[in-house]
Amino acid sequence: MRSLPAFILPALICGFYAGNAFASEPVPVSVEPPAEAQEPMDLETASFITADADADLKLEYEEFRTFIGLLAVGDHKSAKWVSALRLYSTAFSVMDKNKDGFVDPDELREGEAEHGK
Numbered sequence: 550m551r552s553l554p555a556f557i558l559p560a561l562i563c564g565f566y567a568g569n570a571f572a573s574e575p576v577p578v579s580v581e582p583p584a585e586a587q588e589p590m591d592l593e594t595a596s597f598i599t600a601d602a603d604a605d606l607k608l609e610y611e612e613f614r615t616f617i618g619l620l621a622v623g624d625h626k627s628a629k630w631v632s633a634l635r636l637y638s639t640a641f642s643v644m645d646k647n648k649d650g651f652v653d654p655d656e657l658r659e660g661e662a663e664h665g666k
């Protein structure tokens with residue numbers, strides 16, 4: 550399983566500068582980790598598919614929270630920070646580059662490309 554670039558890092562930075570990083574207690578994550586896949590699938594892909602409840606290949610805000618929760622359960626460091634510090638909305642707005650209210654796979658990849666250097 551490849552390790553993921555810290556594509557959520559800018560969200561963390563924004564959150565800290567916005568002063569809301571320590572606003573509240575962590576939200577309990579009730580989601581389960583991705584099931585063992587029959588074929589190799591990285592954590593991000595598996596989490597995306599699991600989180601995309603209506604299977605439109607886009608994550609709306611609630612689905613995005615699930616997605617982050619799944620990544621956090623899968624020991625994704627940035628996602629664990631976002632989850633622990635409740636930076637979901639900040640992370641969502643950072644990742645939703647075209648501001649259409651959804652985070653799609655292309656935007657996730659762009660985030661990795663920009664911040665994974």
Ligand SMILES: [Ca+2]
Nearest residue numbers: 601603605607
């Ligand atoms: Ca969806």
Ligand SMILES: [Ca+2]
Nearest residue numbers: 645647649651
């Ligand atoms: Ca978008």
